[in-house]
Amino acid sequence: MSRRVVITGQGAICALGRGADVVQNAMVEGQIGIAPMDFPDVERLHVNIGAQIKDYDSAAHFTKQQISLYDPFTQFALLAAQEAIDQSGLAFEGHLAESAGVILGTAGGGLQTQEENYRNVFLDGKNRVHPFVVPRLMNNSAASHISMTHNLMGPSFTVASACASSNHAIAQATDMVRLGHCDAMVTGGSDSMLCFGGIKAWEGLRVMSKDGCRPFCATRNGMVQGEGAAIFVIEEYQHARARGADILAEIAGSAMSSDASDIVTPNQDGAERAMRGALRSAKVNPDDIGYINAHGTGTTANDKTEIAAIKSVFGAAAAGLRVSSTKSMHGHLIGGTGAVELLAIIKTLRDGVVPPTVGYQKADPDCDLNIVPNVAQAAKVKAALSNAFAFGGLNAVLALRAT
């Protein structure tokens, strides 16, 4: 009998707010976290909007010594992890502590730390850097600090698969529990790349919008970056039940696939294989799925390819699906995005309300499914998919079930 894996804690911080509940409610209300950004040299960018976390004061959460070790992507992950672990009610001690670990997704890691220190040595001509530049910028920094803060001594590492990093991480952590390596894991993702170099690099690709993220809309003109983290405590079902934990949702299955075709252009077949695999792994039929939280970046190519893939996988059942992209509100958190988007699914499964795709102006015949335009829709959803299709052709889809 296969072990079932459930979510018993959630935590988040992003442009939509602090706290998983706050973010989920903002999604349902269709709030938009995208606005002009604020950081050094932003005026030299052609794209200057993003879903930035505003009015954030690291000193309100961490000591000076901690901040010298925590890049913003680590700070966000630690805040979200604290919330998730508090909510789960789990204390990591004894065998549980020895077996439980942290698997996170990130794409940029400590990019802000890199940028700051390159400025110091190249631009300002300084010949000395802070001793903790390396431990602050490394991609596993967030996972390591969560493990240290919460006494998690089991398998811990960081997954890098660009925009699919969080979904790969969550799928991997789920398998750890499913296979019996441990009864609980901490998982999710974090990214904070809203700095001059981070946006300048994306600008070069010419896939960024200057005026907003409008997934599946005929007037869409690109993606908008966001930042933040979402972290979850996942747990073996009987373990969670035995201690009377509040079960938020079940991670019923997952699948990963590689396009093996192009480094940036999306591939319908790769997306289809990941969705089909997730359905198979969760043992659900296409018509059991009521909601798909789409990858939905707002680029021309992604959105039409994703809709074509969904139609191919779901056939006649596609007409009854709700498909929304919450990136229109929280932006594209790149390596952290799948984790934040999982919050939308949990909200849907628990409260029967599907967060919308906001910014929607005009129908695109290539995206003619129910994309939940602008306003949340009430719907009793028993199972849902979360899509993530990354640059590099690496895809990971999660299948969630209401409990």
Place this chain on the structure above:
Amino acid sequence: MTTEEQILELIAEQALMDAEDIKMNDTLEDLGLDSLGFVEIVYGIEEAFDIQVPFNANEPEDNEFDISTIQAVVDGVKDLISEKETG
């Protein structure tokens, strides 16, 4: 080299062909270029002439910058260069 010749050289390099084989009424598709291939050409043009080309890969048919034919691209770049010189 004239501006037009320089632009054709940049396109030819990306399309893996000789500049003299490019016809002014060719489309990017005729040359086997997709929008992301064209992004590299735009970068080359911007670097060569120190201009900013308002091209977004998401809006192939509805761009601030006309890329419907090679002629349109050449004309657009010449306009941007003269705007820069008079600007």
